Amino acid sequence: MTEDPEVATRRIARESLDRDDPTGWFENLYAAAAEGEAVVPWDRGTAHQLLVDWISESQPDGTGKTALIVGTGTGWDAELVVDRGYDTTAFDISPTAIETAHRNHPASRAHYIVADLLDPPADWHRAFDLVVEIYTVQALPIHLQPDAIKHVTELVAPGGTLLVIAAARPDNQPDDATHGPPWPLTRAAIQSFTTPDLHLIQLDQVPSPTDPTILRWRAEYLRD
Secondary structure: OOOOOOHHHHHHHHHHHHOOOOOHHHHHHHHHHHHHOOOOOOOOOOOHHHHHHHHHHHOOOOOOOOOEOOOOOHHHHHHHHHHOOOOOEEEOOOOOOHHHHHOOOOOOEEEEOOOOOOOOOOHOOOOOOEEEEEEEHHHHHHHHHHHHHHHOOOOOEEEEEEEEEEOOOOOOHHHHHHOOOOOOHHHHHHHHOOEOOEEEEEEEEOOOOOOOOOEEEEEEEOOO
């Protein structure tokens, strides 16, 4: 009997973490999913509903602006953003994810590339008018999250917007009682995206579009 795909997903993550390779499981998971041997839990086949809602409410005009999608996966969020007129770059550490994004969206105007959030290209520093981070930081072990958050914030250009969507964790739930992946973010973690010139301008905690018993953060930040 073949392994249940959801069980395989958890096994792949745990094997990578046990090897002290906290980012290697992304490629292993996407590669297994491409063979039908696992599932990518966050691959919805459509843009994240909370991003859809933000686009609908904010009506951003990306004409003449740049956008970056962090941990793009198979590209659905990037396609929504590029349709708003942004010159959109979308990256993932997994080559298989990027290959799948190209297959899913063969006529896309987005630029899909392989890159590592923990070691981003130098020319991305404060280069993007819109940065979208959905579920990438929370997919990293808690001890890596502060470094990942710092890298995310340094991608936002002066006058630019950062949108973060993540699972919410109660502030009184200790780190050692949080067994991931994912490792949901506390309010303090969400607030740590702020810097002296990157301000939290809206923070919502809302039920997950797919499971109302799970809460999600939707946080919007603006750089001076």
